[in-house]
Amino acid sequence: MSEIQTKDLEGQVALVTGATSGIGRAVAFQLAAQGATVVVHGRDVDRATQVLEEIELSGGQARFVATDISTTDGVRKLVDEAGDIDILVNNAGVAWFGPSVDLDADGFDALFDSNVRAPYLLVAAFAPAMVAKGNGSIISISSMAGLVGLAGGAAYGATKISLVGLTRAWAAEYSPSGVRVNTIASGPVYTASDPARTKATGDTTLLGRAAQPEEIANVVGFIASPRASYVTGAVIPVDGGRTAI
């Protein structure tokens, strides 16, 4: 975690799905550094333990909820165990790239179950309490793969542009009650994914490189905070300028 942080999320609880790895892990560190109590979600207990230890060593607060959000029961368990939250970061997701003919119906459904259905069910479950409080921030991690055509990314890109549609509709539904809903459309980031693909995609950006997870997490930290109090319904590219060209 960086040394100087604005503690602008003190007293708030943030649920970060898929916080055991990659972008979600960096987001969990960032929100904890801003003073939020973070509910770290994922499935891998060992990596979750490391995330919790690192947050606690840095003086932050976090706890772990383990569920598989590709299932209805898994989403329900997460909602029950997370409790009352102020910030929801829909980050957990899976990517699949390849010829469309190679992705069968079950594989297609699996992408939508984790990347679209789970965020939908989570927002439906958590937003009403945020509305009742008149305050909340919902951030989904989309991808530039939903905004530009990438060969091999048809189904994955479809899941990510779905988050854009959901975000705009949710902003219309919830922002009049004080709940901000935004999406970050990330460019390529060095995480668990294929590093050669990540580098190759990074080379096509205006900055000529892929991102580190912290470069996405910094923007999430801003959007989650009161400093972004007038930002809602936005699709924010954090992609090294790739979708500008």
Ligand SMILES: NC(=O)c1ccc[n+]([C@@H]2O[C@H](COP(=O)([O-])OP(=O)(O)OC[C@H]3O[C@@H](n4cnc5c(N)ncnc54)[C@H](OP(=O)(O)O)[C@@H]3O)[C@@H](O)[C@H]2O)c1
């Ligand atoms: N990396 C990129 O270049 C990039 C670019 C644009 C957008 N994104 C988006 O950013 C998000 C994070 O990507 P990443 O690259 O950081 O991924 P990652 O390193 O593979 O991490 C994925 C995280 O999601 C969790 N997860 C996945 N499916 C889950 C399920 N069914 N139930 C519970 N947890 C689940 C994993 O938890 P466990 O391992 O503990 O199960 C893990 O914590 C995804 O939505 C992805 O589409 C990534």
